[in-house]
Amino acid sequence: xxxxxxxxxxxxxxxxxxxxxxxxxxxxxxxxxxxxxxxxxxxxxxxxxxxxxxxxxxxxxxxxxxxxxxxxxxxxxxxxxxxxxxxxxxxxxxxxxxxxxxxxxxxxxxxxxxxxxxxxxxxxxxxxxxxxxxxxxxxxxxxxxxxxxxxxxxxxxxxxxxxxxxxxxxxxxxxxxxxxxxxxxxxxxxxxxxxxxxxxxxxxxxxxxxxxxxxxxxxxxxxxxxxxxxxxxxxxxxxxxxxxxxxxxxxxxxxxxxxxxxxxxxxxxxxxxxxxxxxxxxxxxxxxxxxxxxxxxxxxxxxxxxxxxxxxxxxxxxxxxxxxxxxxxxxxxxxxxxxxxxxxxxxxxxxxxxxxxxxxxxxxxxxxxxxxxxxxxxxxxxxxxxxxxxxxxxxxxxxxxxxxxxxxxxxxxxxx
Amino acid sequence: xxxxxxxxxxxxxxxxxxxxxxxxxxxxxxxxxxxxxxxxxxxxxxxxxxxxxxxxxxxxxxxxxxxxxxxxxxxxxxxxxxxxxxxxxxxxxxxxxxxxxxxxxxxxxxxxxxxxxxxxxxxxxxxxxxxxxxxxxxxxxxxxxxxxxxxxxxxxxxxxxxxxxxxxxxxxxxxxxxxxxxxxxxxxxxxxxxxxxxxxxxxxxxxxxxxxxxxxxxxxxxxxxxxxxxxxxxxxxxxxxxxxxxxxxxxxxxxxxxxxxxxxxxxxxxxxxxxxxxxxxxxxxxxxxxxxxxxxxxxxxxxxxxxxxxxxxxxxxxxxxxxxxxxxxxxxxxxxxxxxxxxxxxxxxxxxxxxxxxxxxxxxxxxxxxxxxxxxxxxxxxxxxxxxxxxxxxxxxxxxxxxxxxxxxxxxxxxx
Numbered sequence: 001x002x003x004x005x006x007x008x009x010x011x012x013x014x015x016x017x018x019x020x021x022x023x024x025x026x027x028x029x030x031x032x033x034x035x036x037x038x039x040x041x042x043x044x045x046x047x048x049x050x051x052x053x054x055x056x057x058x059x060x061x062x063x064x065x066x067x068x069x070x071x072x073x074x075x076x077x078x079x080x081x082x083x084x085x086x087x088x089x090x091x092x093x094x095x096x097x098x099x100x101x102x103x104x105x106x107x108x109x110x111x112x113x114x115x116x117x118x119x120x121x122x123x124x125x126x127x128x129x130x131x132x133x134x135x136x137x138x139x140x141x142x143x144x145x146x147x148x149x150x151x152x153x154x155x156x157x158x159x160x161x162x163x164x165x166x167x168x169x170x171x172x173x174x175x176x177x178x179x180x181x182x183x184x185x186x187x188x189x190x191x192x193x194x195x196x197x198x199x200x201x202x203x204x205x206x207x208x209x210x211x212x213x214x215x216x217x218x219x220x221x222x223x224x225x226x227x228x229x230x231x232x233x234x235x236x237x238x239x240x241x242x243x244x245x246x247x248x249x250x251x252x253x254x255x256x257x258x259x260x261x262x263x264x265x266x267x268x269x270x271x272x273x274x275x276x277x278x279x280x281x282x283x284x285x286x287x288x289x290x291x292x293x294x295x296x297x298x299x300x301x302x303x304x305x306x307x308x309x310x311x312x313x314x315x316x317x318x319x320x321x322x323x324x325x326x327x328x329x330x331x332x333x334x335x336x337x338x339x340x341x342x343x344x345x346x347x348x349x350x351x352x353x354x355x356x357x358x359x360x361x362x363x364x365x366x367x368x369x370x371x372x373x374x375x376x377x378x379x380x381x382x383x384x385x386x387x388x389x390x391x392x393x394x395x396x397x398x399x400x401x402x403x404x405x406x407x408x409x410x411x412x413x414x415x416x
Numbered sequence: 417x418x419x420x421x422x423x424x425x426x427x428x429x430x431x432x433x434x435x436x437x438x439x440x441x442x443x444x445x446x447x448x449x450x451x452x453x454x455x456x457x458x459x460x461x462x463x464x465x466x467x468x469x470x471x472x473x474x475x476x477x478x479x480x481x482x483x484x485x486x487x488x489x490x491x492x493x494x495x496x497x498x499x500x501x502x503x504x505x506x507x508x509x510x511x512x513x514x515x516x517x518x519x520x521x522x523x524x525x526x527x528x529x530x531x532x533x534x535x536x537x538x539x540x541x542x543x544x545x546x547x548x549x550x551x552x553x554x555x556x557x558x559x560x561x562x563x564x565x566x567x568x569x570x571x572x573x574x575x576x577x578x579x580x581x582x583x584x585x586x587x588x589x590x591x592x593x594x595x596x597x598x599x600x601x602x603x604x605x606x607x608x609x610x611x612x613x614x615x616x617x618x619x620x621x622x623x624x625x626x627x628x629x630x631x632x633x634x635x636x637x638x639x640x641x642x643x644x645x646x647x648x649x650x651x652x653x654x655x656x657x658x659x660x661x662x663x664x665x666x667x668x669x670x671x672x673x674x675x676x677x678x679x680x681x682x683x684x685x686x687x688x689x690x691x692x693x694x695x696x697x698x699x700x701x702x703x704x705x706x707x708x709x710x711x712x713x714x715x716x717x718x719x720x721x722x723x724x725x726x727x728x729x730x731x732x733x734x735x736x737x738x739x740x741x742x743x744x745x746x747x748x749x750x751x752x753x754x755x756x757x758x759x760x761x762x763x764x765x766x767x768x769x770x771x772x773x774x775x776x777x778x779x780x781x782x783x784x785x786x787x788x789x790x791x792x793x794x795x796x797x798x799x800x801x802x803x804x805x806x807x808x809x810x811x812x813x814x815x816x817x818x819x820x821x822x823x824x825x826x827x828x829x830x831x832x
Binding site: 015022038043050057058061074134156161192237255281290292294296300302307314342344345394 | 428429430431432433434435436437438440441442444445446447450453454457458459461462465469470473477490524530551572573576577608611621622627629631634638691692695697698699700701702703704706707708712713716717718719721723724726727728730731742760761762772775797805806807809810811
C-alpha cells in the first residue's frame with residue numbers, strides 16, 4: 001500500500017522549456033486511477049549532485065518515488081547510478097535484458113548494437129525489471145528503506161507503454177484499497193456558478209470528495225471515493241452523485257464521457273452515424289482531435305480546412321454572394337460550410353467553424369473571438385454564435401470544445 | 417543578477433494529471449532567453465502546509481522563485497498568503513488593482529464583480545504589481561532575504577501574457593549578462609550519429625555550450641553563450657558554429673528556424689508561394705499546426721482531411737482504380753492526393769500524407785508506421801516512404817514533422 005508518491009523527471013530539456021512534462025501528466029493520471037496520491041512533481045536537470053539532493057528530499061516525504069528519464073546509453077544519462085547510490089543499492093548486469101536490447105537493434109534498427117548500450121543492461125540488484133519491447137531503455141522497481149523506487153524511460157511512448165504494461169500492474173497488486181472516480185459533465189454554467197450551487201457539498205467532502213474543474217466549454221465535477229472494493233466505492237459515491245444531479249438538473253449532460261472527442265466518436269459509432277467537418281479558424285483542430293481517437297474512422301469521414309474564401313467557395317460550395325454580402329465570419333456562411341461538408345463527404349452530420357482567432361479582427365468590425373459554429377443534419381442546420389476570450393490558441397481550443405459539446409448534446413437527444 | 421531559478425506551480429489538477437505543466441515550460445523558455453538558469457520545477461497541490469515546505473526548500477537553493485497558480489478568488493487559492501507568510505511579508509489592499517479587477521468584470525464579463533474577488537487586490541507589501549489586462553488575477557514581484565519572489569496566474573494565456581509583458585522586462589532590467597542561443601537544424605542524421613561526429617566539441621564546451629536534441633524528424637543543435645552584450649555572445653559562438661557546420665556539411669539545413677511549421681509559413685510567405693494539404697493518417701494535424709502560426713493565411717489556403725476512400729475519391733479526385741489496385745496506403749495514392757489538393761485549392765504546392773498510425777495495420781500487410789508523404793509542385797510530385805516507430809500519437813507527429821521537413825528542404829533550394 002503506497003501512501004504518497006513523488007514523480008521526478010530528469011532532463012535539462014524540460015528546464016529549458018524545449019518540451020512540456022507530459023510524462024508526469026500521464027503517469028499522474030494512471031496513478032490516480034489506482035489509488036496512489038501524487039503529492040509532488042519535481043524536474044531536475046542532467047546533474048548528479050542536484051539529482052541526489054532531490055532524491056534525498058523526496059525519500060523523506062514520500063514512500064513511492066517514480067523517476068522518469070536519464071536511462072539512455074550516453075554520458076548524461078545518470079539516473080540509475082545516482083539513485084542507486086542514494087539508496088546504497090548496487091547495480092548488476094542482466095544478461096536477458098542485454099539480449100532484449102541487442103535484439104531490438106537487430107529487429108527494429110536493423111543494425112548492430114553500439115557498445116555504449118551495454119550500460120542499459122545494468123540494473124539495481126534485486127530489482128523487478130520492467131521489460132521494454134518498444135525501445136532500448138528498460139525500467140525497474142526496487143524497494144529500500146521502506147521506499148519503493150521505480151525508474152521509467154523519458155521517451156514519451158516508452159514511458160506510456162511501461163506505465164500501462166509494467167508499472168501499474170506492479171502497483172495494483174500491492175494496493176489494499178482502491179480509488180474510484182466519476183466525472184459529471186456540466187454544460188451551460190460557469191465554474192463560479194457551479195461552486196456557488198455546490199459550495200456546501202464541496203467544502204465538507206473528504207471521502208467521497210467533490211472537485212469542480214473548468215475544461216474547455218464545460219465544467220467537470222470529479223467525485224472520488226477510496227475504499228476496499230469497487231462496490232464499496234460506488235456505495236460511497238451514489239448519494240453525492242444524486243445530490244449534485246438534483247441541484248444542477250439538466251445542466252449535467254453526461255457521466256464519464258472522457259474527452260469530448262472520445263465521447264463523440266463513441267456516441268456516433270454506437271448510433272451508426274458519421275460526421276464531417278468544415279473548418280476555418282480552427283484550421284484542422286476538430287479533425288485532428290477526432291482522429292486522435294483510435295477507431296475514429298468508423299465515425300469521422302473527413303473534412304475540409306477552408307482557410308480562404310476560395311476554398312470555401314470552390315471546395316465547399318459556399319455561394320460567393322453569401323461571402324460578399326455577409327463576410328466569411330457570419331451565420332449564413334457557417335450554415336453553408338456545414339451543409340457543404342455534409343454534401344461532399346456524404347456524412348450524416350457535419351460541424352462547421354468560422355471565426356476570428358486573432359491576433360487581428362476582420363474588416364467588418366467583428367472583434368477577435370467572434371465565432372460561429374454550425375451543425376448540419378437531415379432536419380436542418382443550427383448555428384450558434386460565440387464571443388470567446390483569450391489568445392489565438394485558447395480561442396481555437398474553445399471553439400473546438402464548443403463544437404464537440406454541441407454535437408454531443410445533440411447526440412444525447414437521439415436514442416439510443 | 418539572478419543565478420538560479422525555481423518554478424513552483426501550485427494546483428492539484430496538475431498532480432491529478434488533468435493538465436500538463438505547460439506554464440512551467442513557457443516560463444522556462446523565456447527565462448533561458450534572458451540568461452536565467454532554471455534549476456528546478458516543482459508542482460505541489462492546493463495545500464498550504466506542503467506549499468510552505470516547498471517554499472522553504474526552494475529559498476535555500478535558488479535566488480529567484482516563480483510561483484504559478486493559486487491566485488484566484490476562491491478558498492483553495494492560497495499561494496499569496498502562504499508564500500507571504502513564509503517570507504514574513506504582509507499583504508496590503510491595492511485600490512488601483514481593485515479598480516482594474518472590477519473594470520474587467522464590467523467590460524469583459526459585463527456584470528458586477530462578486531465580493532470574493534476583493535481578495536485578489538491584496539498583494540505583498542512593497543511589491544511591484546504585474547498588472548493583468550487579460551484576466552482578473554494580478555501578478556507581483558518582491559524581494560526578501562536576498563530572494564526574489566514572483567507570482568503569476570495559472571490560466572495559461574494570462575501566465576503567458578504576464579510573463580512577456582511584465583515579468584521579463586522586470587528581470588531583464590536586473591540582469592548583468594545575457595544569454596544568446598542559436599539552433600542549427602540537422603536533417604538526415606540520427607542523434608547518436610550527431611553525438612559521434614561532435615562528441616569532442618560537446619564534452620568540453622561550457623561557454624559556449626553545445627547540446628544536441630532530437631525533435632521530430634530533425635536533430636537540433638543548440639549553441640549557447642553567456643556574455644555582457646549580444647556582440648560578445650556572437651563572438652563566442654562564431655568559431656563553434658563554423659566547426660559544427662564543417663563537420664556536418666549539408667546536413668545542416670537551417671539556423672534558428674523556429675518550429676518547422678513556423679519556418680514553413682515564413683519561407684512560403686517570403687517567396688510569395690502557397691501550400692495546401694491532403695491528409696489521411698495525420699487527420700488534420702498538418703493543417704492544425706500550420707494554422708497555429710499567426711499569419712498562416714498568407715501561405716496556407718486550406719486542405720482536405722480524407723479519412724475514407726470516399727472522400728479521397730469524391731473530394732480529392734483520387735481515381736478509384738488506384739485505390740483498388742494499390743490500396744489507400746501507397747505511393748500512387750499519396751501522389752494523387754497531393755495533386756488533388758493542389759488542383760482543388762489552386763495552391764502552388766501541396767503536401768499529402770497517407771499511412772497507418774495504428775493501432776491496426778491494413779489488410780494488405782502494411783505494418784503500423786508505414787507512411788507515404790507527397791509534395792506536389794509545378795514540376796511534378798515527389799513521394800517519400802517512411803517506416804515510423806512509436807504509438808499512434810507519435811507516428812502522427814513524426815509524419816507531420818517529416819512533411820514539414822520535406823517542404824522546408826524544398827523551399828530552401830528555391831531563391832530567395
